[in-house]
Each structure stands twice: as C-alpha cells, then as structure tokens.
Amino acid sequence: MTSSENYVHLWIASDAKTTAVALTEVGVSGRARVHEWGSVTDVSPDAPMSREAANRRATQQMILIAVVSIGICLAGGAPYAGVIFVVAFVLGAAAIVGAIRAEQQGTVRTPDLRSFPDIHRLLTTPQEQRSFRALVTLAERVGRTLPALDELVEPSEAGELLAQALWDGAKNLARKQDIRAVRDDLRRHEKDTTDESSRAYRDLKHQRQQADALWKEVNGELATLVGQLTAAAEAGERFIRDRELDETLQRTEKALAELVVDPMSGPSGASEQLADETTAVLDAYRELNDLYGGKH
Structure with missing residues (x-):
C-alpha cells in the first residue's frame, strides 16, 4: 500500500457549479461544512445566514468592540486613544465585511491552482x-x-x-x-x-x-x-x-x-x-x- 513517505491526502471542495479535487488544500468562501474521513477532507458551502442574523451578529460584535475600547481608555489608555480608535475601526469594518460574506453562498476556492495545476482537477x-x-x-x-x-x-x-x-x-x-x-x-x-x-x-x-x-x-x-x-x-x-x-x-x-x-x-x-x-x-x-x- 501507500508508504508513509508518500502520504496522500485528498481535498474536495464543491459548490453549485464546480467540484475541485486536489492533493493540496482547497475550500470554499464563507461558511463551510467540513467532513473528514480517512485521508479525505470534503468541504462544501454551509447554508448562508439570513440578513437579519448577519446584521444582528455584526451589531453585537461592534457593541463589544466599542465597550472594550471605552473600557481600555477609562482604565488609563487615554494617551493611546488614537491607536485604540484605529484598531476599533478596523475590527468594526471586519465585522461588517464578515456579515456581508455570511449572507452569501460560498464558492469553491483553489489558492494553489495556478502554482500547482497538475495536482488539481476541476469538474464543471x-x-x-x-x-x-x-x-x-x-x-x-x-x-x-x-x-x-x-x-x-x-x-x-x-x-x-x-x-x-x-x-x-x-x-x-x-x-x-x-x-x-x-x-x-x-x-x-x-x-x-x-x-x-x-x-x-x-x-x-x-x-x-x-x-x-x-x-x-x-x-x-x-x-x-x-x-x-x-x-x-x-x-x-x-x-x-x-x-x-x-x-x-x-x-x-x-x-x-x-x-x-x-x-x-x-x-x-x-x-x-x-x-x-x-x-x-x-x-x-x-x-x-x-x-x-x-x-x-
């Protein structure tokens, strides 16, 4: 059988239009379901979040960011308020982007396809x-x-x-x-x-x-x-x-x-x-x- 020196692990990623099969990691954008068995990892898009649920999650994250930022300032971090504001802004933007992506249906991602086409196969x-x-x-x-x-x-x-x-x-x-x-x-x-x-x-x-x-x-x-x-x-x-x-x-x-x-x-x-x-x-x-x- 296959020797340990030539270890084989197969990655499979599927969406509505494409099935990617590779000997290197492939996946899907957004929320994903991952099923692993033996030497196979099978990834497919999870059901997207509703707009209400995505917005609610983003709001909760932004409130948490604001509370933590204010708490740091009140605890003596006021001299670094500018830095704290920038970090809070970046995290808030990430929360909004995450909410937008959570609403979208995931699609196949093949990050190494151009570099290693021989170990990828796309079925369309x-x-x-x-x-x-x-x-x-x-x-x-x-x-x-x-x-x-x-x-x-x-x-x-x-x-x-x-x-x-x-x-x-x-x-x-x-x-x-x-x-x-x-x-x-x-x-x-x-x-x-x-x-x-x-x-x-x-x-x-x-x-x-x-x-x-x-x-x-x-x-x-x-x-x-x-x-x-x-x-x-x-x-x-x-x-x-x-x-x-x-x-x-x-x-x-x-x-x-x-x-x-x-x-x-x-x-x-x-x-x-x-x-x-x-x-x-x-x-x-x-x-x-x-x-x-x-x-x-």
Missing part, C-alpha cells in the same frame, strides 16, 4: 460532478468498514489507498469531461458537411472515431474503479456480518452446551464462511493496491 459538467460524488459515496462506504478490519488491513494505509483511488477517478472524470466537449463540438458540425467524398467529411468522421475510442477507454477505466471499490465494500460488509454471526453462534452454542447432555461439537458453518470472507477482503484490497497504490 453536471454529469462528471454526479459521477464523482457517487465515487466518493462508494469510497466512504468502504471506509466505514475499515475500523472493523484492522486485523486484516492497516486502516490508515487503506484510507490513503481510497484517497488515491478517488484522485485517479477525478483525473479520469476530468479527462472524460474534456472528451465530452470534443464529442459535442464534433456532433454540432455533423450536418455542416454531407459529401462523403470530401476531405472535411472524412476528417470529421476520423476525429469522431478517435473521440469515441477515447470515450470508451475512459469509461472502461472508471468502470474498473467502481468495480474494485464495490468489491472492497461488499467484502468488508460481508466479513463484518459473518463475524458477528460467528460470535453470536459461539455464544449460543456455549449456552446450549450447558443445557443439554450431549452438546454439539465441531466448527460451525459460520466459521467456515468467515474464513472465506477473510480471503475475499484481502483479495479486494490487494487488487485495489495493485491498481492505485503508490500512484500520484
């Missing part, structure tokens, strides 16, 4: 945004099983592996987004040339075939990712279910043994099933690691 089409959100939901489903699998897989390393898999998914979806734009552009010009013997017609057909091949390729890679995450989630959930059943049967078998003269003996079928599910979990994570472990 509704189709790709929905697909990525589905991937996140699936990966988080896998993540919820990790604490119970700590004897089979290292949760922190598995968390990094899931972050890397999501990053790979974001790269493929950004690529699909670009291919979608090319296909749409070509489709708009299909009626511009109907002469099958013309060079323009042949070029258009060739480029459409290229775009279709790329579309099929990226869809195949995304399908592989979905399949691997689904396999890991289902294997983990089955293992947890079967372990709980095995523990229950062991307790009830012990209780029954105390109640009957000739107690049942031998391993239960649930124990054998649990062994099979253990192998399935290890296989699922081994395949995930082979595909996405150590990639950047």
Whole structure:
C-alpha cells in the first residue's frame, strides 16, 4: 500500500457549479461544512445566514468592540486613544465585511491552482460532478468498514489507498469531461458537411472515431474503479456480518452446551464462511493496491 513517505491526502471542495479535487488544500468562501474521513477532507458551502442574523451578529460584535475600547481608555489608555480608535475601526469594518460574506453562498476556492495545476482537477459538467460524488459515496462506504478490519488491513494505509483511488477517478472524470466537449463540438458540425467524398467529411468522421475510442477507454477505466471499490465494500460488509454471526453462534452454542447432555461439537458453518470472507477482503484490497497504490 501507500508508504508513509508518500502520504496522500485528498481535498474536495464543491459548490453549485464546480467540484475541485486536489492533493493540496482547497475550500470554499464563507461558511463551510467540513467532513473528514480517512485521508479525505470534503468541504462544501454551509447554508448562508439570513440578513437579519448577519446584521444582528455584526451589531453585537461592534457593541463589544466599542465597550472594550471605552473600557481600555477609562482604565488609563487615554494617551493611546488614537491607536485604540484605529484598531476599533478596523475590527468594526471586519465585522461588517464578515456579515456581508455570511449572507452569501460560498464558492469553491483553489489558492494553489495556478502554482500547482497538475495536482488539481476541476469538474464543471453536471454529469462528471454526479459521477464523482457517487465515487466518493462508494469510497466512504468502504471506509466505514475499515475500523472493523484492522486485523486484516492497516486502516490508515487503506484510507490513503481510497484517497488515491478517488484522485485517479477525478483525473479520469476530468479527462472524460474534456472528451465530452470534443464529442459535442464534433456532433454540432455533423450536418455542416454531407459529401462523403470530401476531405472535411472524412476528417470529421476520423476525429469522431478517435473521440469515441477515447470515450470508451475512459469509461472502461472508471468502470474498473467502481468495480474494485464495490468489491472492497461488499467484502468488508460481508466479513463484518459473518463475524458477528460467528460470535453470536459461539455464544449460543456455549449456552446450549450447558443445557443439554450431549452438546454439539465441531466448527460451525459460520466459521467456515468467515474464513472465506477473510480471503475475499484481502483479495479486494490487494487488487485495489495493485491498481492505485503508490500512484500520484
């Protein structure tokens, strides 16, 4: 799995128009909801404050600033009244600006995008945004099983592996987004040339075939990712279910043994099933690691 020297943490920021995925910090302006799990930080705008609530908060802050400033002056800070006034003015202005921002819906912020474009992906089409959100939901489903699998897989390393898999998914979806734009552009010009013997017609057909091949390729890679995450989630959930059943049967078998003269003996079928599910979990994570472990 991913080594500690190549630690991977994925940042996701979403608003109504854009989903930003990056290996460096991204966020949203204004009030934000932050959801952290494993090696993923998922940020989205919180509901904006009403104008009345924002104004009330700003008024309370300005009253507090005024009271503190007057108190400092009365306590012997009068010689510094000018400085105190400037500081109070700046804090009051900040309170007003904060109130204005609190009313506004947050938008995605990518402070390092220009400096490090290679570790950012922006998804702006509704189709790709929905697909990525589905991937996140699936990966988080896998993540919820990790604490119970700590004897089979290292949760922190598995968390990094899931972050890397999501990053790979974001790269493929950004690529699909670009291919979608090319296909749409070509489709708009299909009626511009109907002469099958013309060079323009042949070029258009060739480029459409290229775009279709790329579309099929990226869809195949995304399908592989979905399949691997689904396999890991289902294997983990089955293992947890079967372990709980095995523990229950062991307790009830012990209780029954105390109640009957000739107690049942031998391993239960649930124990054998649990062994099979253990192998399935290890296989699922081994395949995930082979595909996405150590990639950047």
